[in-house]
Amino acid sequence: xxxxxxxxxxxxxxxxxxxxxxxxDRVITQVNREFFGEGLPSKLILPTSVEIDPEFHLLSxxxxxxxxxxxxxVKKMGREKWIEEQLNPGSISDTACDLRxxxxxxxxxxxxxxxxxxxxxxxxxxxxxxxLRAIYSRRQLFEVMVEFWTDxxxxxxxxxxxxxxxPSDDRDVIRKHALGNFHDLIRASATSPAMLVYLDGKANKxxxxxxxxxxxxYARELMELHTMGASGGYTQDDVREAARCLSGWTFDRNxxxxxxxxxxxxxxxxxxxxxxxVLGQVIPAKGGESDLDRLVDIVCSHTSTANFLALxxxxxxxxxxxPENLVKRVAAEFTxxxxxxxxxxxxxxxxxxxxxxxxxxLKRPLKFMVSAMRALAADTQAEKSVxxxxxxxxxxxxxxxxxxxxxxxxxxxxxxxxxxxxFGMALAAGKQPGVRVNVYELGKALGNGxxxxxxxxxxxxxxRCPTEAEITxxxxxxxxxxxxxxxxxxxxxxx
Amino acid sequence: MSTFTRRALLSKLALAAxxxxxxxxxxxxxxxIHVFLRGGCDTLNLWVPYADDxxxxxxxxxxxxxxxxxxxxxxxxxxxxxxxxESMFKEGRLGAVQSVGVDNTTGSHFECxxxxxxxxxxxxxxxxxxxxxxYLRLRAVDKQSPLSAVAIGTTLPESLRGAPAVSxxxxxxxxxxxxxxxxxxxxxxxxxxxxxxxxxxLGGRGVETLDLFKRVSALQGKDYQSENGAVYPKDSFGxxxxxxxxxxxxxxxxxxxxxxxxxxxxxxxxxxxxGQQAECIKTLAEGIAALDADLKxxxxxxxxxxxTEFGRRVYENASLGTDHGRGFTFMALGDRVKGGQVLGSWPxxxxxxxxxxxxxxxxxxxxxxxxxxxxxxxxxxLGLSKAESVKLFPGVVPxxxxxx
Numbered sequence: 078x079x080x081x082x083x084x085x086x087x088x089x090x091x092x093x094x095x096x097x098x099x100x101x102d103r104v105i106t107q108v109n110r111e112f113f114g115e116g117l118p119s120k121l122i123l124p125t126s127v128e129i130d131p132e133f134h135l136l137s138x139x140x141x142x143x144x145x146x147x148x149x150x151v152k153k154m155g156r157e158k159w160i161e162e163q164l165n166p167g168s169i170s171d172t173a174c175d176l177r178x179x180x181x182x183x184x185x186x187x188x189x190x191x192x193x194x195x196x197x198x199x200x201x202x203x204x205x206x207x208x209l210r211a212i213y214s215r216r217q218l219f220e221v222m223v224e225f226w227t228d229x230x231x232x233x234x235x236x237x238x239x240x241x242x243x244p245s246d247d248r249d250v251i252r253k254h255a256l257g258n259f260h261d262l263i264r265a266s267a268t269s270p271a272m273l274v275y276l277d278g279k280a281n282k283x284x285x286x287x288x289x290x291x292x293x294x295y296a297r298e299l300m301e302l303h304t305m306g307a308s309g310g311y312t313q314d315d316v317r318e319a320a321r322c323l324s325g326w327t328f329d330r331n332x333x334x335x336x337x338x339x340x341x342x343x344x345x346x347x348x349x350x351x352x353x354x355v356l357g358q359v360i361p362a363k364g365g366e367s368d369l370d371r372l373v374d375i376v377c378s379h380t381s382t383a384n385f386l387a388l389x390x391x392x393x394x395x396x397x398x399x400p401e402n403l404v405k406r407v408a409a410e411f412t413x414x415x416x417x418x419x420x421x422x423x424x425x426x427x428x429x430x431x432x433x434x435x436x437x438x439l440k441r442p443l444k445f446m447v448s449a450m451r452a453l454a455a456d457t458q459a460e461k462s463v464x465x466x467x468x469x470x471x472x473x474x475x476x477x478x479x480x481x482x483x484x485x486x487x488x489x490x491x492x493x494x495x496x497x498x499x500f501g502m503a504l505a506a507g508k509q510p511g512v513r514v515n516v517y518e519l520g521k522a523l524g525n526g527x528x529x530x531x532x533x534x535x536x537x538x539x540x541r542c543p544t545e546a547e548i549t550x551x552x553x554x555x556x557x558x559x560x561x562x563x564x565x566x567x568x569x570x571x572x
Numbered sequence: 573m574s575t576f577t578r579r580a581l582l583s584k585l586a587l588a589a590x591x592x593x594x595x596x597x598x599x600x601x602x603x604x605i606h607v608f609l610r611g612g613c614d615t616l617n618l619w620v621p622y623a624d625d626x627x628x629x630x631x632x633x634x635x636x637x638x639x640x641x642x643x644x645x646x647x648x649x650x651x652x653x654x655x656x657x658e659s660m661f662k663e664g665r666l667g668a669v670q671s672v673g674v675d676n677t678t679g680s681h682f683e684c685x686x687x688x689x690x691x692x693x694x695x696x697x698x699x700x701x702x703x704x705x706x707y708l709r710l711r712a713v714d715k716q717s718p719l720s721a722v723a724i725g726t727t728l729p730e731s732l733r734g735a736p737a738v739s740x741x742x743x744x745x746x747x748x749x750x751x752x753x754x755x756x757x758x759x760x761x762x763x764x765x766x767x768x769x770x771x772x773x774l775g776g777r778g779v780e781t782l783d784l785f786k787r788v789s790a791l792q793g794k795d796y797q798s799e800n801g802a803v804y805p806k807d808s809f810g811x812x813x814x815x816x817x818x819x820x821x822x823x824x825x826x827x828x829x830x831x832x833x834x835x836x837x838x839x840x841x842x843x844x845x846x847g848q849q850a851e852c853i854k855t856l857a858e859g860i861a862a863l864d865a866d867l868k869x870x871x872x873x874x875x876x877x878x879x880t881e882f883g884r885r886v887y888e889n890a891s892l893g894t895d896h897g898r899g900f901t902f903m904a905l906g907d908r909v910k911g912g913q914v915l916g917s918w919p920x921x922x923x924x925x926x927x928x929x930x931x932x933x934x935x936x937x938x939x940x941x942x943x944x945x946x947x948x949x950x951x952x953x954l955g956l957s958k959a960e961s962v963k964l965f966p967g968v969v970p971x972x973x974x975x976x
Contacts, residue, residue: 233700233701233734235690235700235701235702235730235733235734236690236699236700236701237698239700275700277697468728468738469737469738470737471735471738476701476733476734477700477701478700478705478706478709478733478734479699479701479706480700487774488773489712489736492712492717492718492737492777493718493736493737494718494777494778494781495718495747495749495781495784495785496718498749498763499749499750502749502750502751502752502759503750505752506752506753507752508750508752546765547769550765550769551762551766552758552761552762554753554755554759555753557752558751558753558755558758558759561752562759562762565763565766566762566766566767567766567767567770567772567774567775570774571774
């Protein structure tokens, strides 16, 4: 994601005019619909099979669901080509989304400078930004991976000063490396001010005086959660030695007259510069700050890391209990390419197991909400009223309290179905505050000029034809009720 | 922490599947009612240390006279406005711990509330999310209902941040399957048909949710009749307590209910047996008493905890009020509470003035870390193992307080 000075200026200008012109949001909507293809196509082709359409399936997993017309576009260009395009997000123009999502000033500041903002402003801006990107970005696979790494390298805004530091972590760690190299991602995360605060790395120093203590929290989570996994084969000694490698990296926004005041930095006198031995490999003494690079390299290159990441990716993209053979192949690709995230995803998304897993996953609340809004070509600025249902469903952005991140287990997400139903029905009826949809126009596109029926709506939203029983269950309410019920029904909860 | 081995996963699923179909919400769940007195409550005038001369010496105009207070023990008496709660103490269901607090020295409402709600301390290991949110997340798999956690009001309290499902409501009527078309019967019928036909876990949970909704909606739309002659005060705290009682009676799987009561920041004209603070105490005591009377038939099913961010100075200030202090009296009510006693040492230790040796405002010395009390409340009410306790309050070895 390039946040160039120009685009910043452009966004600033736009947001200034927003203040000047009442209803500027509407102007953006109009511009996006007229010029950037955010509207509804006049005609939509529907799946005719009882199996979920393979392109619809791809868009349900490698994207936050399909925007009307997306399925045809993928079919036309071919799924492999679409995957390639998505793996190179820089090649995709995202102007329409930028117009909505670049307005948040606090996201452009360095870690230390973000302290100028009040907490509610920071929380609102980073959250709205994440939601708008998920709904409107054309770089959908990129956004899906941003969500994946945000869970993987979880940081809770509410812990310590994290709320000030997460915006730069989101920008310089997660988004910068979301489709890059895994080693670089972990290296960036290790010295991210937000991570140094969240997992206490900033307090990790060599034991010299009696009150100096190493802090092993980050070193442990680095192995347990970020790379090798709990059963990855490291020992308590490895954790301790890793903490020694990491000692000295810290963040302190109160350093005056420092050039890099608002960034993390390496403090040589806090660093344990002796020889270390991590996972059987010796890191010679006097390595200084390069100890960190060696450590990252050792843990990221470990076989357990490839296995752990492969399983996690397969659980996110394929099924809760993915085929072992696929996990093995993904892990091998991870090892072969030294953690090239694009290569790993290419193999995963083109695999037979991926296609065969249609409908086997439960959408987590974020995907449920975003896929519903995308399917209806919704218009929103993701204000508080739109984020509130997500909170009710237990999936608020950047709010998972412990370092393991929001889970891919399905059961914990099934307790909040009532709020899903209410959101789906309110959305379809145009009663969800902060979101505008036009079910009538969608119906026209689906019905080829005439009013659409239950079958058309269902096929559009679920990607396959409904069964007789499913049609009967929907009853005979008006189109808004029908669409609401489809969004609330079990078929739409899956992907 | 999740381990991703195939075996662990399968056994987890198998375990998880069992309670899922056992209609979780119908179970005999215990409810923790968390009352937060916002603004720093002067608990010295609630639990009056009438046997302490220093109290009367330092508060010439604000102290509650021994003759006016409701005598409980040979040391403590209650503020006259606490009258509705007197019997609870005598029955041994209401107890208190003196000199509880958070070690924050800033004297800031915001910081002290924030720390307490997140379960943090100045030099402790901070953890993410609110302490109740973390707790519910720890148990997200086996016990969950859409109504596991409810906050009465309009904003999410920090203590519940991170909870797997939390509803912020003002009234029970807010919990409903909202059908914009108005034809709720048709919508419920359709949902039942769709989820009923789904043979997976998802279908089962959908049917359960509909069942839960049915029980909530049966309570709605008609005037609520409280039991045992309970009269809820007409203020928002009273109506909040009434909604909590209704939820509890309906057995909807409510585990935590949070409610706030403000108005305790009494720097000016605090009053004594009557006055500004007395009105707040009246609101609190009447609301709690109404709930307790209304729920007489459900006594074993709830525990009420009453906390505040800090107590106030022992001495009164020049504008006949009290300034921010440190320790406060923590209160708990319920059948599981070892009530009828005020724990903590006697005489109460306090700094008369701002102490030059310890930073922060004067007031009652912190004798008991609030986290030990909170952990004990959870252990006694909803259940909390040692291992869970460590996750909840990192770096704290739980210590028995003796209240539950």
